[in-house]
Amino acid sequence: MKSKIIKEFIVVIITIGFIFILTTSFGIIPALGNFLNPFGVWTVPDSAEYPESLIIEDANLISQVQVKIDIYGVPHIHAENDEDLFFALGYMHSYNRLFEMDIFRKYASGKLSEFLGAEYIEIDKFYKLLGFYRAAEKELTDMQENHTRIYQLIQKYCSGVNKYISDFSTKLPLEYHLLSVKPEPWKPIDVLIFRYLQAWELAPSTYDLDFTLLKKKLPDNVFDELYPNWTVGLPFEDPIIPNIKSNSPKNFKNTIVNTIVGISSFIREIPTILGPIEQGIGSNNWVVNGSKSSTGSPILCGDPHLAHQIPSIWFEAHLISNENNGGLKYETHGVGFPGVPFLVIGHNAHIAWTLTNTGGDSIVDYYNETVNDTHYYYNSEWNPLKIFEIPIDIKGGKKVYFTVKETCHGPLISDLLDNSYFNEYPHNDISIKILSNNLPRNGRYCAYKTLYGINRACNYSVYNESLSFWDSPAQNFVFADKNGDIAMNIAGAFPIRKKGVSGAPDGNLTGRFVQPGNGTGEEWAGFIPYSELPQILNPSQGYLASANQRPINGSYPYYLGTNSWSNGYRARRINDVLRNKDKFSVNDMKSLQAENYDYSVSQFLPILIETWNYSINAGETFSSEVRRAMNELYEWNLSEQRFIMNRSLIAPTIYWKWIELFEYNTWSDEFADWSVSGLKLPDIKILEYVTKFERDSKWFNDTRVAGTQDRNHTLIKSLNDTVDWLKINLNSDINKWKWNSAHKVFFQHLSLIESLNRGPYPHDGSNWAINNAGGIWDPIEKAYIVQFGPSWRMVVNLGNFSSPVESWGVYPGGQNSNPLSSHYDDLLGLWLNYQYHDIYFSSQPEEIVESNFLFRK
Known part of the structure; x- marks a missing residue:
């Protein structure tokens, strides 16, 4: 009771901060004339935390389903058959992520305007023209005729989603109250359509x-x-x-x-x-x-590696069905997309899989x-x-x-x-x-x-x-x-x-x-x-x-x-x-x-150092700032942190801007001459090749200036340009060029409401490190802002036939999209520190269970 009072007090404070929204648009949120509806945002604390227990009754269930929710908010769903299993999963998805599911289906269907307003018409036209909804209708017919079992399970999943929508119609997630909209029933076509959006976005x-x-x-x-x-x-x-x-x-x-x-x-x-x-x-x-x-x-x-967002693109679950299918029962742990009934990545007692x-x-x-x-x-x-x-x-x-x-x-x-x-x-x-x-x-x-x-x-x-x-x-x-x-x-x-x-x-x-x-x-x-x-x-x-x-x-x-x-x-x-x-x-x-070793550094930096030495021996002179910058790269190359994009170092900042400018200085003159500036640059493998093996390549000659330039000229020019750029755009003091100042990870909420975002946080890695963390320069933040990267880390030790599978996983964020929930972002700290949570696959001891749901007829 005390925790609920505290949460309601927090809501009052948040409400005071939101009062101006009554007359002002913010992000995707319009002016909210009915914000103070007593059945609106005031109900948000009721769904912030899992109850100690909950009974859900539905006449369409075949048997009872037990759901144990662990300390990370992960549901372990124990069902007697596959139909009930996916009914319960649909309920748990919508309990935690309904608005996210809704946004995804609206987006792929070309229906954002009916949710968010006329400013989204052009996006809706685009996706309606691509025809994902029409394609899903055809696939649905094919599924009904040729893959009946899959269609039946998708129907059951949708029934579970709709059960939650019905049961919590007056206690919907925060975003529905802010937008003054309600969710439509979930349909099998909604399950199909998100995959077309995935295919489109993941293709060139x-x-x-x-x-x-x-x-x-x-x-x-x-x-x-x-x-x-x-x-x-x-x-x-x-x-x-x-x-x-x-x-x-x-x-x-x-x-x-x-x-x-x-x-x-x-x-x-x-x-x-x-x-x-x-x-x-x-x-x-x-x-x-x-x-x-x-x-x-x-x-x-x-x-x-997918977009960083709050809530996460993934939802973690453990699915168990005792239904016998060829002598095997369904028991899988992993992650899937909210709105889709099947896990995309994970393992069972026999196999493990993941994908790129x-x-x-x-x-x-x-x-x-x-x-x-x-x-x-x-x-x-x-x-x-x-x-x-x-x-x-x-x-x-x-x-x-x-x-x-x-x-x-x-x-x-x-x-x-x-x-x-x-x-x-x-x-x-x-x-x-x-x-x-x-x-x-x-x-x-x-x-x-x-x-x-x-x-x-x-x-x-x-x-x-x-x-x-x-x-x-x-x-x-x-x-x-x-x-x-x-x-x-x-x-x-x-x-x-x-x-x-x-x-x-x-x-x-x-x-x-x-x-x-x-x-x-x-x-x-x-x-x-x-x-x-x-x-x-x-x-x-x-x-x-x-x-x-x-x-x-x-x-x-x-x-x-x-x-x-x-x-x-x-x-x-x-x-x-x-x-x-x-x-x-x-x-x-x-x-x-978690490794932040950038392989590109190992290929380019030694050549830059060799060229610098040649230039010094040839009597070239450089400013004190350029000498200091080169010294940072020199020491990096000799240290135990060699080629590692560590947030505590200055050298990664210098290298990253230098490789950007080296690419630009190599290609930009010819691309401007041919009027193709802004198009896809040649792959950096091409640049690596000519840098290593074609020192006098025509690509290093700058057509915009007199004379002939070679590779060494372009390497050193890019270093000078780097120091000038960082002094102007990052900080005039080179001691403040650490990667943790210039490189930050950011998690944006789907609603675009700033207070619901997380970050930016100082971050390691780069585009080309295993810990993929490429960013875009933000002149306001004065940093490369990282908004995509490892969205789910998983390690599975298969074991042998006498030992169980062991596994560990983590994603940035939390299971519950309610910003007042302890599971809103509880996994983010683990992820930022390259830690994992244990996956409770073989058993769920009572001490890790924080809530029990029972589904029954």
Whole structure:
């Protein structure tokens, strides 16, 4: 009772601070005339903490379900059957994260305006045009016909969500009271649609547009040099799948400029939920077998890198069903997305798995169409456009319509440039062909069947069969089991293309550029069979690792993508560590996940130091500030912290700005000459190559000044520029250039209400450290602000058949989205300090149980 009074007092204080919101918009929150409704925000403390016990009754339940909620807010759900299990999970998701779930479905459905107001119309148009909702309707029909069991379980999950919405209709989460809105019932289509948003955001969706512009504006030999289809010739890569080779597909040239600039700009303006792929968003996973493990059994590790937000993108749960399915019961611990009934990453008593983003060119192609008001030209004839009006409901009751026109490839995305803030671009008619709208709906693909199957799997054979149904987003799945097996599988629907309407399928065709829409370009002809996607079981090296690097090398017969992979620095470091040590303990693996060693520093800094020494010996003079900065780098290179982006050091700040300016000074003059400034720069692997092996490369010559400059000139110029920039933008005192001042991590609340954010906190790491922490410079904060990175760290020791699985995990945030809850951010401190919580898989002793829920008829 005392704790409740304290919480209500806190609410009163918060309310006083919010009074101005009654007449003022703030973030996504409008003026709140009914803020003081006694059934509104005043009920928030009632759901802030789990009750000691709670009984939920529903006539649709088959048996009782017991839920033990542990000290970290993680529900351990014990059910007699799968239907009741997912009913209870739906209830627990909505109990903790209903508003987050609602925002995600509104976002993917193009319905933000009905929730947040007219300023979100352009975002809604974009997602309605992409057609995720229409694609989900088709998948739902396919699921009802071909994957009935999965559909039934999704229905039960939705029933659990709706039970909570009904039971707590007067005690909804804070955000509903602030926005004066209520949640609609949860439907199976809401479960499906979020995955399409994931696939879109995790794919390089504008790269085809960028490459088309670059191919148009750069001389052919220059484009091929800086943006090769494959970088097989560079000696720097550790591919995900060892010993699988790939070919070098041919380029196909196309042209159009204004429209492409407009579309690319429009897409980049759309905010993302998962994080910006251009910044290096990715993930790490790796596994060692028993021969390289101090435990004698496989150890599997994973940390997907997604957007940092409050509440977290993940929800942790332990799911147990006694239903017998092939002699196995469902018992899995891991994380999934609120709003989705199946765990995405985790382990059961037999296997463990996690995943990283493949990042291949598998989601979209673009076509330059020939159209009039009613028809488009394709295959030597005029065909009728599909034209339909799409409504957008706006908060307050208003409704607007916009017209979507479709060719056989897909909707005319260029139409979004009309009546938008990008209508200054005169444009051609470009359609977008998106994977979600073009998958075969004949039972071939069902990603939720994959998740249900691998959650239950007992060995690699069952797991591998389940993966065959996965479509998108394409992922690198790493696996281990109690048999001692380890594996890496790339799973997803990768289009095979053909040249022209009647061409034969050709694995060399790339779809890398905007294609002619008249039927003479590259058309989709099917998908790579799952059995022919890259995969490996029990490699002789005893380990496997992926960090979004190139999946394959050599002679692999299909095109998976190009220039969309990570630069490979995280992968090179992980492979170096796993390759060069005989045995790894669990603590070794935890330390590796937290490692802030930036592999790029090891490649570039020694060259800078060598060049500096040469310059000093040649009699060059430098300011005292530049000498001091170089001394910091010198000492860093000789210390135990060598190449480590540690927050307590000055050198990481100097290096990070220096590598940025070295890239800029190398490429910016030519890019300005060719009018392609602002487009995707060449991969840093290209810069590494010319820096190491082509000291007199033309790229180091600055075309904007007289004379000829070489590599050494550009290296030293970038150092001088770095010191000047940091003095102006960070601090005039070099002693205050520590990485903890210049590099901070920030967690923004979905509502954009500042008081609900967390951070910014001083932070280690960088884009290219295993602890992925890339940031964007904020001139107000005077720091690189990190808003994506490891979103869930997990380490699993599989053990043998006589010992249980052991596991540890953590994500930044907390299980409950209520800002008054002790589980709002209780895991954040662990995450910031590279610590984990124990995962209570084998048992949940009473001392770690803080609440008990009972579901019954």
